[in-house]
Amino acid sequence: MKIGFIGLGHMGNPMARNLAKHGHALKVYDVVPELARKLAEQGCEVATSAVDCARGVEMVVTMLPSSPHVRSVYLGEYGVLAAIAPGTPIVDCSTIDPLTAREVAMDAKAKGCPMIDAPVSGGVAGAEAATLTFMVGGDVPDFERSKAVLQCMGKNVVHCGGSGNGQVAKICNNMMLAIEMIATAEGMTLAAQLGMDPKVFASIVNTSSGRCWSSDTYNPFPGVLENVPASRDYAGGFGADLMLKDLTLVTDAAKSARQPVLLGALAQQIYQKHSVDGHGGKDFSSVILQYMKA
Amino acid sequence: MKIGFIGLGHMGNPMARNLAKHGHALKVYDVVPELARKLAEQGCEVATSAVDCARGVEMVVTMLPSSPHVRSVYLGEYGVLAAIAPGTPIVDCSTIDPLTAREVAMDAKAKGCPMIDAPVSGGVAGAEAATLTFMVGGDVPDFERSKAVLQCMGKNVVHCGGSGNGQVAKICNNMMLAIEMIATAEGMTLAAQLGMDPKVFASIVNTSSGRCWSSDTYNPFPGVLENVPASRDYAGGFGADLMLKDLTLVTDAAKSARQPVLLGALAQQIYQKHSVDGHGGKDFSSVILQYMKA
């Protein structure tokens, strides 16, 4: 299949390469020319603009950093929707707010193009190993049609319901994750401060009602688990500033939905403070440093 | 073995009956005489006071509602420690603050009586079915010696380290549980408000990084899981006011340890408001009602 791919950063680059590996013909574009040039070396055609990238292809895939980028790539005089052939399916893998996802998908539909939102989890490592999880919002036939393409880039492709629900699933899951990570940080540091061995405490929690992914798979206390960021000074993993970005998205979505999220809003603030303290580049489990003496 | 059992409420009554079932000879006491009388019908000897209950027995077990009760039963002129024979092992199953647990255990040790703290999880249902989990703090030999007795009342008996650590494990686990329950409530209601099917959202979270016991085993959103309190108007289960009591214990312990617990303190407040709103008698997963329109 001939696929137009827009957005070739840390995530988009390996995702595009995985599509090419599976035999798809790629036409690629990024506002930073060097990013496209890298892929040209691997045999991809380089487009001159986003609009150009959408011409003469059988599918468009985008991986962009935020809602305004998605709007500007798709909408307006120089947007993809101005040039794309009616009927071409569109897959947006960016993590953005659900309302923008739905608006752009409706505009795409008006041009005859079925569009799905398919944000990912798994990070750069997952993008490189083609083990990403895609959370997909859109109509079932559109989901089914894009599945084979998404499976070139990831392991799990999950249908979350209608348009925008991929985004909803992603940001609501990550809000829960952030709160649970901080809960684990508070529980682990308090138990240790009250005299318990952190490993013993973790083993009890993990067979009890307090268990969560952050305690049993990604424990933030140094030395409790091997091969997690906590055991290598919080290097690698999922950056605290990326979690902060998702928390900002989800608390904004909660405001527009008029839904209170007291712990979510406080978690957003704690990650904000963590970032201001200079830890934004570390793995998000480093938030436990907020609870430890310097 | 002849066992003195003090504290015969909703938990203590079935626990004492399970000990009797396994052939132990019980001498029982409660400040409310009818509670002891009920057990007399089952062949237990009734003591005239806490002190009396500790005389002529080979072990003392207590199940009391709070730290001041534990102090008054054990310490002072009319306390158990004033009468107990040196060498008699003591098991306190109450959930109290770790500092009090350690103080009383030290006083017991001074009288030559090894004492362990062994708070439980599993609720009234677990007490009746003898499936409780005991989290035990104390020296290893004392833990080993009491194990057979505890196994008459429960399924899991876990050693958590030195004196007081049973309490630490219990209250720190429950703090994490409370935060994760509210996190699940916030995530589920926000996803639903943003247009997602709650069952679909739960199924995605439960195979993803946001999963926790509150989402995959005890989901608070009505209709997502069967046979949980959320599917029967939050009847039964673990009362919100009992969770509030544990949150109050743990935030007090954090204060004395000078350890911040931002989400823990906010969770305590949310359960406090939930109680004031009249929901204290419902299962603790009913906290999701704070996030739903009336």
Add this chain to the structure above:
Amino acid sequence: MKIGFIGLGHMGNPMARNLAKHGHALKVYDVVPELARKLAEQGCEVATSAVDCARGVEMVVTMLPSSPHVRSVYLGEYGVLAAIAPGTPIVDCSTIDPLTAREVAMDAKAKGCPMIDAPVSGGVAGAEAATLTFMVGGDVPDFERSKAVLQCMGKNVVHCGGSGNGQVAKICNNMMLAIEMIATAEGMTLAAQLGMDPKVFASIVNTSSGRCWSSDTYNPFPGVLENVPASRDYAGGFGADLMLKDLTLVTDAAKSARQPVLLGALAQQIYQKHSVDGHGGKDFSSVILQYMKA
């Protein structure tokens, strides 16, 4: 002076009438035609569009509900800036986010039009009595030039610094106000619950270090002060949903400035819950109802 006035709602209507009272010739516009018609009865010229309203006038004043409205009235093909005569001063009295205010002011400057942001406090009552306070952001000469016009609608006209700073002053003040109102609610209800007479407690706080405008001028506890919303079931005053809107603006601004506001974010959530509970139309001091038994 001939003034174009756009936005004729609860605030804009009395503001425009006060300008007319002082002899200014008004050309008015609102997307809701009846709102303009009401002013036509008072001798104002009615414009056919926002663009038309900006033609042939010596100053443009706008009073709009949110940032997107301000963008759409000023920018784009049919925006005020497309038609306005270079050199015409512009005054935007809307409460919006500071970044949007600065962007629009820069676009206006590019057309040769000096623009100031001048959000108000004082509410509908202040607009009718011409006792509003204007917090003005912009260059000093532009501030000075517009002062006489603003004084037809208000009592205090305060210069807050460069472009956007009127908005900054307004929303940061209101964040402090919201937190202090909730602080007063918590302090008053707790003191009462602990057995103190609310009037006595207020009198002590108000001569002590806990005093604030919310305690000494606008006390939320019923019966403490006369002639405040708390003494008339929270009718009138500054609506809780308007406070929620300002808190949403300020917490969004904090996110973009990467500045933590822990209490501000929690205050936003408490007002969000208050709104969901059905109290959004009451005065913002009604947030004390969150702390009282039903």
Add this chain to the structure above:
Amino acid sequence: MKIGFIGLGHMGNPMARNLAKHGHALKVYDVVPELARKLAEQGCEVATSAVDCARGVEMVVTMLPSSPHVRSVYLGEYGVLAAIAPGTPIVDCSTIDPLTAREVAMDAKAKGCPMIDAPVSGGVAGAEAATLTFMVGGDVPDFERSKAVLQCMGKNVVHCGGSGNGQVAKICNNMMLAIEMIATAEGMTLAAQLGMDPKVFASIVNTSSGRCWSSDTYNPFPGVLENVPASRDYAGGFGADLMLKDLTLVTDAAKSARQPVLLGALAQQIYQKHSVDGHGGKDFSSVILQYMKA
């Protein structure tokens, strides 16, 4: 009058000296003998114990660090109440929880001794200059009788209602103060971050609805006011750890009263973190450092 004074620390020492200056005959005691010896040099009689200090005096005054100290000085076999002559008035100036204050006052009443709680504000400087404010809980005649004595040590003596209400007024006022100080810190730092001059912002807030004692009299932003701790690196003033102690008292009192205090509990946590970060010895306005880049 012959007065027994117990508790001769940073506060008690200057308070006792001020009583002596006004001609009262003092009998003094502290568990630390050197503290009593210092006052002996100034002509005070030194008692051999708390009980001894209460014998042969016409009034007992205490200034102690916490509730357990108050209990142990007054109650039990070696407590003041065991020895004091019936009818002797008692004044406790300690800041403790209202429930303990009421319990001890009831025990005193049972011995025929009228007791008032009279916690102070004003700090060491106020104690030395005899400018303290006393917040008094107790019956009106007992309040009136002690007034002349209290006026030797302070400027304002305020009746707050029945027994314990002095404590209620003190801790509820200080909860409001802590929240308002953090509100001011958040507002000032956000306004500065968004581009406003802090002095200009403070001047606007201080004539507007956001004003409070923390903004207009004790502003935490360096350089806004002269002669406040913020202008001397937060030296002197009211220590952050003392504020933390009062916040711990008030949030505990709220728990026992089953009253939610969401912002109060979060403020307690923020001061807890501030203390852990090593700032507990600085003035409490230094909490603004939590909001500034290192």
